[in-house]
Amino acid sequence: MIRDIYQTVMEFVRTFGAFQLFFLRLVINSPYVLTRRFPLVVQQIFNAGALSLVIIMVCGLFVGGVLGLQGYNNLAKFNAEDSVGTFAAFSLIKELGPVITALLFAGRAGTALASEIGLMKATDQLAAMEMMATDPLRRVIVPRFLGGSISMPFLVAIFSVVGMFGAHVIGVSLLGVDSGAFWQQLRTALEIGDIYEGIIKSVVFGLVASVIAVWEGYNAIPTAEGVGRATTRTVVITAMAVLILDFIITALAM
16 A cells, blocks of 8 residues: 555656646747747637637626626625626626636637647657657647637636626616616726736636646547547646636635
8 A cells, every 4th residue: 555655646746747847848938939930829829719709708698697696686685786796797807707717718628739639649740740850849739838828818808798798787687787886886896906816817727727738638648548538637637726726816815
């Protein structure tokens, strides 16, 4: 038992160290890719960001609608229906917007990145690039990492805006909350620090989700089963990392 525990701990330490070195290589090569191969980054921003807009907007609309319903039902007990906008804004900007967007990003774009890179490895496309003196890290991995990292803050902002629209439709149009009071309460209560917290979370979650996706794809076992496992691990590990980091950032911001 002691030997198994020791081997498990050592394997975790080796994997964690390799992950840190991999992330460092991505950061070091990012300036080169941004200046010399920027069209590749733009293409990956489209693949990771623009192609995720539909699911982000649909989910944001219904999450905002649920917040409008729940906020109205609970605040009506204290005669504070006009604060529905404030309730929805705080929930979306500080918590639900970054977290749900990151989870949706992992399920849509993260799995696509991991499976695409894993399939390229399984079909020896990455090895062929190395034989042609082309660095696959700069040509394939870094553009996808940057595309996902850049897309995440914009997706979070769109999710929050659409969510506020959904809360406004439910609260004002359906439940009869005064529109002026809805927005005035929000402007009075919301501070710039709350917005900064949401921005920080969106940037951190984008980096984490993107690096986990490309790491799992790059280190996938070059078989159909290995690519499937890498895709599954991408979603599971990203979800756990996002929730843990959300707690840490929230605790530090208090």
